[in-house]
Amino acid sequence: MKNESNNGAGIYKKAQRKPKKLGNSPVLWFIPLVLVLLLVFVYPIIEIIRFSFTDAGLIDRDYxxxxxxxxxxxxxxxxxxxxxxxxxxxxxxxxxxxxLGLAVALLVDQGMKRRLHGTVILRTAVLTAWAIPGVIIGIIWTMLYNESNAGVLNYILSFVGLDSGIAFLSDPINSLISVTFANVWRGTAFSMIMIYAGLQTISKDVIEATLVDGANAVQRLFKVIIPILSPVLFINLIVVTVETFNTFDMVMALTGGGPGRSTEVIALSIYNSIFRQFELGQGAATAVVLLLINTLMTVIYFKAIEKNQAVN
Structure with a gap:
């Protein structure tokens, strides 16, 4: 019996010593992913940084x-x-x-708990704004902001005595506010989704305990709900900030950066420098500035995750 057990142990050790075939290794499956990351992300970043240290243009190839x-x-x-x-x-x-994302998430959460009619319609309406492409949103809001009599908003304002209308897109200050308002309408849905998911993690016992203690709705919101949601709110803050810094399509379709340069954000300035002024070098330098901002926000994001994991 001892000889058989020794032989079995020897065979097991020999099997362990056999080199693994490449087909059984996970490295082979990561090669396509690594190639895609190198070609789609790493190589363009290196080229942008390289061109930022040149006076290259799109017309003249010499630099x-x-x-x-x-x-x-x-x-x-x-x-x-x-x-x-x-x-x-x-x-x-x-x-x-x-x-607004917090407000809508609280409304949807209470509506679902109380089974109110219209909750699904509200949630669908908010999510629709998030699903529409930025260029389409820019076109939609251009029609809403139309300063002629055919403009929807100015037509509505005429019923409250503002017959002259508001210069939504021709005035520099109003145009910046109008673009920001349109972006708020567009991005509220993402915050709502994140916060609504966080609300589902709050224990009912915690809410019931606050009711027993006599806390009103405002006290429950600021002393219980928001502190519990603070990790979700912080992550949402970082993600939304990075996304807003990179907003380009909606602003281009809505104002094109005008009037003048009153609504030209960094991402749109990169486009204008490269494809309208044909200054590849300066456009790349502006892209590097945006890259540094995104990198800083990403570092803060990962630091926050590490701190949250350490606390938990």
Whole structure:
């Protein structure tokens, strides 16, 4: 019996020592993914950084390596205006997206718990805004903001005494507010989905305990619900901020950056520099600025996840 057990153990050890075939290794399955990542993400980033240190253009193929693109970008009178416009657009878009997303998520959550009619319609209406492509949203809001008598919003405002209408897109300040409002309408759905998912994780016992203690709705919201949702809210904040910084299609379809450059955000400035002014070097330099902002937000995102995991 001992000899048989020893022989069995020897055969098992020999089987363990046999080299694994390449087909059984997970490395082979990761090769297509790695190739796609290199071609679609890594290579374009390297090329953008390389072109940012050149004076390349789309018309002339000859270029030299220089810091002229960065110098021209940072000394341009429109650079700080672009940062201000982007900051205004991102700050108010993210703030109202999260506030409205929280409000809609609470309404949907209470409606589902109480089985109110119309809850599904409300949720579907909000999600529809998120599903529509940005270019289509820009066209829709262009028709709504039409400053003639055919404009939907100005037609509605005429019933409350504003017969002259509002210059939604021809006034620099109004156009920036109008673009931000349209983006809030577009992005509220994502915040609603994230927060609604977080609300489903709150234990009923916690809510019942606050009711027993006599807490009203406002106290439950600010002292119980929001603290519990804080990890979800923070992750939502980072994701929405990065997405808003990269918003391009809706602004291009709605205003094209105008009037003047009053609504030209960073992502749209990259497009204008490369495809309208044919300045590949300066457009790449602007793209590097946006890349640094996205990298910073991504680092904050992962740090927040690590901190949350450490606490849990």
């Amino acid at each position: 030299t390596y220089t810091l002229k693109s960065y110098f021209s970008l940072f000394t341009s009178p429109g650079f700080f205006n672009m940062l201000f416009v982007t900051g205004f657009f991102v700050f108010f878009s993210v703030t109202f997206q999260m506030m």
